Amino acid sequence: PRHIDWSAHMAEKGGYKHFMLKEIFEQPRAVRDTIAGRLREEQGDVYLEDLSLDDAALRGINRICIIACGTSWHAALVGKFLIEEHCRVPVEVDIASEFRYRNPVVDEKTLVMLISQSGETADTLAAMRESKRRGGKCVAICNVVDSSIAREADGVIYTHAGPEIGVASTKAFVTQLIALYLFTIRLGRSREVMSLEQGRDLIAAVVRVPALMEEALKLNEQVEKVARNYLQARDFLYLGRGMNYPIALEGALKLKEISYIHAEGYAAGEMKHGPIALIDEHMPVVVLVPKGPNYDKVFSNMEEVIARGGRVIAVCSEGDQEVKDKVEVALEIPEDGCDVNPLILSIPMQLLAYHVAVLKGTDVDQPRNLAKSVTVE
């Protein structure tokens, strides 16, 4: 593995108490930079300068595997949803450390996508090499230019998050999501399963993300107050459905990483198959319930939690009085259709983990036992 040139010396905290908070607030900028120069709004298409796969190559794919670890794996799960929904290509998501030791089914019609902020994640790199041996085309989503994974892949979609210092990934994650939105548009347009209109709509939604994120960042003070009331909690559950389910997983991982609270994310519909047994008045449950296609289902899962005494922190659409009337805490995100909800929901998830950790006094930017870039197996 190559040396990574960025270091803490290159970045300054710029008035923020921690790199993590600075990076959370940088997200609108990071998203703008990742989009910049890539949109072909007129054609309802995007241009990915290092993708190295033309329309014919993209049409020749019959299956996609997205391979990643940790936070990047959550981005991959959102990617599966986006690609299957808009492009009708089957997508499998796998954990790199699992994929590389299976006997994975990959051939020359398989597109293998690798997601890694550092581009040096050992298991992801090994998974890519194994995929290439089997004839798969490999496209990497990386933040570090010229990193090992980016160099060895057939194509790259770089995120332009800038150097991320906090061990708990924030701006790298949301730019990975943006890269997946852009790739989805490119794939859908090249395969002619996405209409000009649909391409334009999805581009327009992506373009609105930075402003929506700025709006969501105004939750910061409220989230800090909320955090004070949950410091004693030893456990948390996070629930979501559909494309927001991976954000529940990511919210739980953030809290786990930096506050050492045992948080777990679940697909809301799985609650009744086990974890609901955990629910009592000591269990805070974060429920992602923005307006969107699964709203009613998540709402009813939320009611089940409340009926069993769980303390609900709901993340809902602005002005959703029905939710607000039911729960202990409601964090309202700006409403804007639902195509980009995973991006906007990520912000209160990050802020909640951050403030709980700061109030608990843990080392937020450098949590115990964790490394920024996992270059060992």
Next chain:
Amino acid sequence: PRHIDWSAHMAEKGGYKHFMLKEIFEQPRAVRDTIAGRLREEQGDVYLEDLSLDDAALRGINRICIIACGTSWHAALVGKFLIEEHCRVPVEVDIASEFRYRNPVVDEKTLVMLISQSGETADTLAAMRESKRRGGKCVAICNVVDSSIAREADGVIYTHAGPEIGVASTKAFVTQLIALYLFTIRLGRSREVMSLEQGRDLIAAVVRVPALMEEALKLNEQVEKVARNYLQARDFLYLGRGMNYPIALEGALKLKEISYIHAEGYAAGEMKHGPIALIDEHMPVVVLVPKGPNYDKVFSNMEEVIARGGRVIAVCSEGDQEVKDKVEVALEIPEDGCDVNPLILSIPMQLLAYHVAVLKGTDVDQPRNLAKSVTVE
């Protein structure tokens, strides 16, 4: 949904303190019954009387989706491993409540497998109907004969676990695994990717399972003693890799369901991407480390846990002194190659959850908030 005829009145505890314990001990019998009459050992093949898919149909499949909830979803994850490893067909596993509300990619070349003990699980039934609408062939793995899912599917592989009364599934789970082993052999042989020799070897491994389970059940007394030392634990982690990773998930779910301890399963290789931050001297970590292809990797993950003060309960192969020298507790399972490890490892997982719950005084057969058959969404 149809009425399920089995009830608690039909089964007796037969001298056991709880149905769950009785059902754990019935597993060798349940496995024998599920295998009975289905093996064609001479041909290295199996006969699945209600599968309704001939060799030509099985050869026409280009992708498999396995859909399930809760414990059955863990069986599905083992199934993915088996089918990809032995049959080289890509397999996607999805949670029923997620699958049915996506826009899933299913066509007439997709085989959709549904796993449900009761055959009445609402989300799984809905997922099947949606798959059929899209042209997919549907095969169910059910325990209850003539249940809704079994009746509406194109084909069925019945498990012969007998009525399962304990809410936490045990014998239904292991017979689901057996059904997946049998299906893997049938699929591999029909597609001519599995040789006569390989078919015979896998059959021989399956045939040895009941005796190996009887051996593993002798752990009961040791596990009860171990359980006494972990009653105060508020959290548990369970780690495994490869085909044993789903058993780590299942072990955690069992403990969660009946003891209300917040247990979480993880792919061992993902530890360093987040959950390792949780590890300290208060955190018991169950590590599934039997001899097999990922042994060295799991062993090194186990050492990382120990280095951070975690209390390890290792489940290892009989006589593995290297593991025993390292850990607080070692539960030894009989060694027999590694093809059927998920089945054998399940037993100490079930016993550990059972004894912790009994000692904590919870209602083991009827845990709070949970229903045996989830016939609501």
